[in-house]
Amino acid sequence: MRRKWFRSSLVALMLTVGLLIISNAPTAAQVTLNILSPRGEIFAPPIKAISARLSSLEGKKIGILNNSKAGANALQPYLEEALKQAIPKIELRTWGIPFNVYPDKEKDLKALADWSDAVIGILGD
Amino acid sequence: MIDAKPFFSDSKSSATGAGVPDLQIIALSVAATDGLPKADLEQVAKESVKEIIDALTKAVPTVTAPQAPSQPKRAEVLSYAGKDYAEAIANMEKFFLTNRWGDGLPIIPPTEEAVEEMLKGTDLPRDHVVGIIDPRKGIGTVEKIAINAVMAGARPAYMPVIITAVQAMTDPAFDLYGVQCTGGLTAPLLILSGPIIKDLDVNFTYSTAGPGWRANSTIGRAIRLILINLGQAWPGINDMKDVGNPAKVGILIGENEVQTPSGWPTLREQEGFPKSASTVSVYASLSYRQIGCIYGDPLDYIAGNMKTALNSQADQWGEEVVVVFSPTNAEIVAKNGYTPDKIRQVLFEKGRVTRKYFGPRPLGTVAIAHAIPKWIDDLPDDGLVPTVPKVEDIKVFVAGGRGPGCGFFIDRWGFGQSHFLTKEIKLPPNWNDLLKNLQGWETPVEVK
Numbered sequence: 001m002r003r004k005w006f007r008s009s010l011v012a013l014m015l016t017v018g019l020l021i022i023s024n025a026p027t028a029a030q031v032t033l034n035i036l037s038p039r040g041e042i043f044a045p046p047i048k049a050i051s052a053r054l055s056s057l058e059g060k061k062i063g064i065l066n067n068s069k070a071g072a073n074a075l076q077p078y079l080e081e082a083l084k085q086a087i088p089k090i091e092l093r094t095w096g097i098p099f100n101v102y103p104d105k106e107k108d109l110k111a112l113a114d115w116s117d118a119v120i121g122i123l124g125d
Numbered sequence: 126m127i128d129a130k131p132f133f134s135d136s137k138s139s140a141t142g143a144g145v146p147d148l149q150i151i152a153l154s155v156a157a158t159d160g161l162p163k164a165d166l167e168q169v170a171k172e173s174v175k176e177i178i179d180a181l182t183k184a185v186p187t188v189t190a191p192q193a194p195s196q197p198k199r200a201e202v203l204s205y206a207g208k209d210y211a212e213a214i215a216n217m218e219k220f221f222l223t224n225r226w227g228d229g230l231p232i233i234p235p236t237e238e239a240v241e242e243m244l245k246g247t248d249l250p251r252d253h254v255v256g257i258i259d260p261r262k263g264i265g266t267v268e269k270i271a272i273n274a275v276m277a278g279a280r281p282a283y284m285p286v287i288i289t290a291v292q293a294m295t296d297p298a299f300d301l302y303g304v305q306c307t308g309g310l311t312a313p314l315l316i317l318s319g320p321i322i323k324d325l326d327v328n329f330t331y332s333t334a335g336p337g338w339r340a341n342s343t344i345g346r347a348i349r350l351i352l353i354n355l356g357q358a359w360p361g362i363n364d365m366k367d368v369g370n371p372a373k374v375g376i377l378i379g380e381n382e383v384q385t386p387s388g389w390p391t392l393r394e395q396e397g398f399p400k401s402a403s404t405v406s407v408y409a410s411l412s413y414r415q416i417g418c419i420y421g422d423p424l425d426y427i428a429g430n431m432k433t434a435l436n437s438q439a440d441q442w443g444e445e446v447v448v449v450f451s452p453t454n455a456e457i458v459a460k461n462g463y464t465p466d467k468i469r470q471v472l473f474e475k476g477r478v479t480r481k482y483f484g485p486r487p488l489g490t491v492a493i494a495h496a497i498p499k500w501i502d503d504l505p506d507d508g509l510v511p512t513v514p515k516v517e518d519i520k521v522f523v524a525g526g527r528g529p530g531c532g533f534f535i536d537r538w539g540f541g542q543s544h545f546l547t548k549e550i551k552l553p554p555n556w557n558d559l560l561k562n563l564q565g566w567e568t569p570v571e572v573k
Binding site: 047056057070074082087 | 127132136143146147157160161178184185197202204206207209217226236261262268272276540542
């Protein structure tokens with residue numbers, strides 16, 4: 001009987017030790033690799049608010065800024081037509097101002113801004 | 126603002142980068158409008174009208190302005206765990222791929238120690254801003270450049286080239302914004318000239334434009350990673366190249382000065398630098414066309430390529446073009462009395478196309494590029510137009526090995542805005558130590 005008790009105690013002790021060993025075993029995530037982020041900090045330009053929205057486009061002068069690429073040229077007349085159908089009293093005027101080298105860019109952009117109550121830009125490729 | 130559907134993210138990114146995040150952008154339902162039938166254009170226009178009216182009349186919530194950084198911050202430390210380093214590296218790579226921080230190839234982990242080692246390649250302070258990288262205007266500090274150079278597998282001695290290339294690409298004359306975002310299939314090409322080629326074991330002979338040499342491959346790759354991580358350009362988001370360009374992986378070629386015919390000035394001398402200098406040139410390359418000489422006069426081949434290129438891309442007229450002679454090509458034309466100046470003159474005369482390739486008149490309303498001057502518009506249909514605005518816009522130099530005589534004509538991109546730029550590479554005071562540390566990283570070159 002005493003021998004049986006001793007054997008049971010020994011098994012219990014071994015199990016406890018085994019459990020302790022297992023609980024102290026290396027975990028799966030043991031190694032940590034530290035690196036420096038390659039991402040650039042973004043230079044944040046001053047935020048410019050867009051103009052106040054118009055209450056309606058009726059009777060308003062809407063400038064169209066066409067970037068002079070083929071896609072914009074293709075769509076522009078159809079867009080003008082569709083706008084006139086939706087708002088018969090709208091006044092439209094187009095400026096073809098390319099995105100690239102263009103000596104009068106600033107002057108033309110100012111003329112567009114001065115004339116218009118609002119501007120629609122058409123980007124085409 | 127109205128743009129084709131796939132370009133919505135690109136327009137949004139540009140508006141935010143320009144400081145107008147509230148700009149109302151309307152995505153058309155189609156990928157492109159040029160070439161669409163009339164009925165489709167009418168439909169696209171009609172279905173956008175309501176959105177246009179709403180965009181101009183409905184209130185827009187205002188975005189709070191973030192504070193612009195007064196001084197660049199030190200790089201953030203990122204941690205990746207794993208059961209061992211291989212797994213931690215794999216987890217880092219997965220994170221990079223998921224977040225679009227890499228180029229798809231395995232990367233070297235930019236640990237603090239590796240970055241410190243890379244920083245030995247320059248005497249510029251860690252927080253020195255080399256340039257602002259378009260399109261997202263990432264602040265290109267020396268530290269961030271070094272981090273990306275580590276990831277590419279570059280050696281510290283390559284840093285002066287990488288830094289100078291970044292300086293050149295952030296020069297407004299290169300139009301990095303356009304290069305990064307355009308739908309045109311351009312990629313920056315780097316060309317090295319000078320004693321640094323030998324110092325860094327740059328391959329300047331056979332397949333100089335291809336893989337096999339640490340410097341060629343990793344300097345080019347570092348530039349691509351910088352463009353990705355600092356410029357934050359990404360395909361389909363704000364980099365709209367339909368099918369891309371193999372050179373986007375990163376390409377650096379070395380001038381073969383050893384086999385440049387005697388009496389021919391080097392590229393750097395042609396660009397106004399002393400022979401003792403080392404330079405890097407950056408070029409918004411488009412297509413790489415082989416020129417040959419085994420069937421006749423190589424200048425005829427080059428002129429033919431120039432014409433073909435211009436016929437298909439007349440709107441790209443305003444930039445320089447690059448002609449890379451192999452030593453075999455160069456030897457033959459030199460024996461026939463040609464120098465780079467004479468070659469330029471011949472190509473300027475022979476490589477002309479007729480006015481009709483520039484499209485319908487007047488150019489001002491239909492042409493993409495106002496870089497195309499009025500005198501071209503005024504020519505009769507059969508009037509001849511040279512391939513570049515000025516004779517000196519044809520760049521000529523020797524690179525590669527002595528094979529059958531296959532050089533490159535490299536076509537341009539840029540709508541008159543992106544220019545071939547050359548900058549002198551400044552070496553740090555510890556240059557000789559850096560070169561000592563390059564020992565063992567060489568791959569032999571074959572000069573035959």
